[in-house]
Amino acid sequence: MARDPRYDILFEPLKIGPVTAPNRFYQVPHCNGMGRVYPNAMIGMRGMKAEGGWGIVCTEQCDFLASGDASPYAETNMWDKGDETYLGRMVEEVHRYGSLAGIELVHNGHDTPNLYSREIPFGPMHRPMNWSLAPIQARAMDKEDIRTYRRAHRKAALRACDIGFDLIIVYAGHDGTVPSHFLAREHNQRTDEYGGSLENRLRLFRELLEETKEAIGDTAAVTVRFAVDEMMGPAGLEWQNEGREAVEMLAELPDLWDVNVADWSNDSKTSRFAPEGYQEEYVAFVKKVTTKPVSTVGRYTSPDAMVSAIRRGIVDLIGAARPSIADPFLPKKVEEGRLEDIRECIGCNVCVGWTQMTAPARCTQNPTFGEEWRKGWHPEIVSKAEREEHVLIVGAGPAGLEAARVAGLQGHRVTLAEAEEELGGRVTRESRLPGLSAWARVRDYRVGQIGRMANVEVYRASRLTAAQVLELGADHVAIATGSTWRRDGFGRHLTTPVPGTGAAHVLTPDDILAGGRPPGSKVLLFDDDHYYMASVIAELLSAEGYEVTLATPLPEVASWMVHTLEHGANHERLHGAGVTLMPNTMLTAVESGRVLLRDTLRRREVELAADGIVMVTSRLPEDGLFHELQQAIEAASGGGPRTLRRVGDCQAPGIIATAVYEGHRYTRELGVEVDPCEVPFRREWRVIEAGMA
Numbered sequence: 001m002a003r004d005p006r007y008d009i010l011f012e013p014l015k016i017g018p019v020t021a022p023n024r025f026y027q028v029p030h031c032n033g034m035g036r037v038y039p040n041a042m043i044g045m046r047g048m049k050a051e052g053g054w055g056i057v058c059t060e061q062c063d064f065l066a067s068g069d070a071s072p073y074a075e076t077n078m079w080d081k082g083d084e085t086y087l088g089r090m091v092e093e094v095h096r097y098g099s100l101a102g103i104e105l106v107h108n109g110h111d112t113p114n115l116y117s118r119e120i121p122f123g124p125m126h127r128p129m130n131w132s133l134a135p136i137q138a139r140a141m142d143k144e145d146i147r148t149y150r151r152a153h154r155k156a157a158l159r160a161c162d163i164g165f166d167l168i169i170v171y172a173g174h175d176g177t178v179p180s181h182f183l184a185r186e187h188n189q190r191t192d193e194y195g196g197s198l199e200n201r202l203r204l205f206r207e208l209l210e211e212t213k214e215a216i217g218d219t220a221a222v223t224v225r226f227a228v229d230e231m232m233g234p235a236g237l238e239w240q241n242e243g244r245e246a247v248e249m250l251a252e253l254p255d256l257w258d259v260n261v262a263d264w265s266n267d268s269k270t271s272r273f274a275p276e277g278y279q280e281e282y283v284a285f286v287k288k289v290t291t292k293p294v295s296t297v298g299r300y301t302s303p304d305a306m307v308s309a310i311r312r313g314i315v316d317l318i319g320a321a322r323p324s325i326a327d328p329f330l331p332k333k334v335e336e337g338r339l340e341d342i343r344e345c346i347g348c349n350v351c352v353g354w355t356q357m358t359a360p361a362r363c364t365q366n367p368t369f370g371e372e373w374r375k376g377w378h379p380e381i382v383s384k385a386e387r388e389e390h391v392l393i394v395g396a397g398p399a400g401l402e403a404a405r406v407a408g409l410q411g412h413r414v415t416l417a418e419a420e421e422e423l424g425g426r427v428t429r430e431s432r433l434p435g436l437s438a439w440a441r442v443r444d445y446r447v448g449q450i451g452r453m454a455n456v457e458v459y460r461a462s463r464l465t466a467a468q469v470l471e472l473g474a475d476h477v478a479i480a481t482g483s484t485w486r487r488d489g490f491g492r493h494l495t496t497p498v499p500g501t502g503a504a505h506v507l508t509p510d511d512i513l514a515g516g517r518p519p520g521s522k523v524l525l526f527d528d529d530h531y532y533m534a535s536v537i538a539e540l541l542s543a544e545g546y547e548v549t550l551a552t553p554l555p556e557v558a559s560w561m562v563h564t565l566e567h568g569a570n571h572e573r574l575h576g577a578g579v580t581l582m583p584n585t586m587l588t589a590v591e592s593g594r595v596l597l598r599d600t601l602r603r604r605e606v607e608l609a610a611d612g613i614v615m616v617t618s619r620l621p622e623d624g625l626f627h628e629l630q631q632a633i634e635a636a637s638g639g640g641p642r643t644l645r646r647v648g649d650c651q652a653p654g655i656i657a658t659a660v661y662e663g664h665r666y667t668r669e670l671g672v673e674v675d676p677c678e679v680p681f682r683r684e685w686r687v688i689e690a691g692m693a
């Protein structure tokens, strides 16, 4: 199909200093948990973005001094020649598809733990670090340190040019780099020429920019990544005052202004807390004060929103990290007029969560992310099966839908049976919770894709029994029947049933999602799950007029959300909704009209009036059908499907990303002999030096 001329502007080349971007799709630097630790995986992932049409593809942050060692995070380094090998390979991959390669040079300043290098961190002032509240203190940079830092930055820029990078990004963003620390009044109380006035606090950033330009000349563009607002009101940089003044003072110096807000939790907001294009109001002034190209991010997945941002004069380039993770082929799909094939990011920050746990990132929408090299999975290409077989998938949640989509691409005859009239399983139900509507994209993309496949038949309102499954005579059967929340309190902290939880006024998230509501007006939510579910149900019930108390055994509610950067926003929302939080609290018994709790901090029992209780603790697989089938097949000894598997939550309840991944994997491995004793992917090998002198 031809591209809609409405989107032509997105495919206009753009001159950025001495280089020209082939289009307006800019994959901004983003962490991915691979970096130098799993370099082949990182290279495969970046190359895929270029193949998918992103005109500029950047590294994640790349630290260039041992005192700026980002360990344990798997970022990139530019410490010595050894780093040139994998960074050079990344550049090659990006150039292979005609895209530009950018590198983001960084020193995380006073928040660099230097866990590997053991160097003393430095920054504008002596201060303890905030990172993990580690008992480490950074020292104030003296003039010699500043000179060393500038020299190292210059050297790294030159090295990056030698490797072939087209954009050298000088990074003062996210409240996480030396120049941003110098710029922030809260971090910089120096009395020398690097402290005090805005001009002084901006001095180091200006020096870096000037020196980088002077060093590399026209070999590459020198661009900035700059936070115009620290989102802390007058205590920090604001786009209406110092944020704007800083851009004005350096307006024509960089070849591109890539602007956003700080810190990372404000920049990478989830869809629960911010809509597409949410940074526009903060960055809109930038194009008015510079003639240089401007870019921003804001989870843009719609080409109409992208075109609109350019036409309204907000940006010239559309920056994207998460949308490029969810769909590395987004630009190609717009170019080829295949908008219905775009796999839109749902804004869940699971990718961020895994990076924050220092693991290779994963994506809810794109199960191939990070597996491009490791498993050889291409996000768009699935090989045809050697022969067509009949694949029956029972359950059309995220796991079943993804399994059906991939089996359809393989050319199998696919039957997808779903008990409910509506497809989507848990994503359909959960997307009705406050703030989670974008999650329905997991369903919509897959239902849209299989709807156009003549070889995939979907049966709605068809709850299959074991006998019916066998009657269908499929070659392969996948049971993707999901999971059920427990009512008895079993979870991370309690492993024996809580007395009284069998009563009718005790509900689970499944009951709430099915439209059930607690009786009366006072509700206790017990959260031993520690992710989003209890919080969004609290928000829902509170909006409906319930008096909600949220109790959890941990010192904080929804602790895991610290990884998805939602922890602060979630707390703010719960407070705003009037939810009473009871941390350090264990549920000991449920009675009529009240619950018995234990305050584990003060070691005392607490009684609380509660008309209804919602237990958010853990889930069990809905695997009855699987076991029935297994027994029936064994009893029949012969006949029945060639393979029978459990997929997704039916195997082990988890996050949606895991269900999608397992559904994808199931079909990719269909008919392939897999020895479970062997490692199921390619490994990264390090070279061990011979002999110890």
Ligand code: ADP
Residues within 6 Å of the ligand: 394, 395, 396, 397, 398, 399, 400, 417, 418, 419, 420, 423, 424, 425, 426, 427, 462, 463, 464, 465, 480, 481, 482, 483, 622, 625, 647, 648, 649, 650, 656, 659
């Ligand atoms: P997952 O996350 O693993 O995909 P979900 O709970 O989202 O799991 O989806 C499971 C789906 O399976 C639900 O839509 C449910 O209605 C459906 N289902 C459960 N049992 C059967 C059955 N016997 N026949 C058909 N569909 C079923």
Ligand code: SF4
Residues within 6 Å of the ligand: 321, 322, 323, 325, 326, 344, 345, 346, 347, 348, 349, 350, 351, 352, 362, 363, 364, 365, 366
């Ligand atoms: Fe988007 Fe979620 Fe994928 Fe991250 S994990 S790219 S937020 S869909």
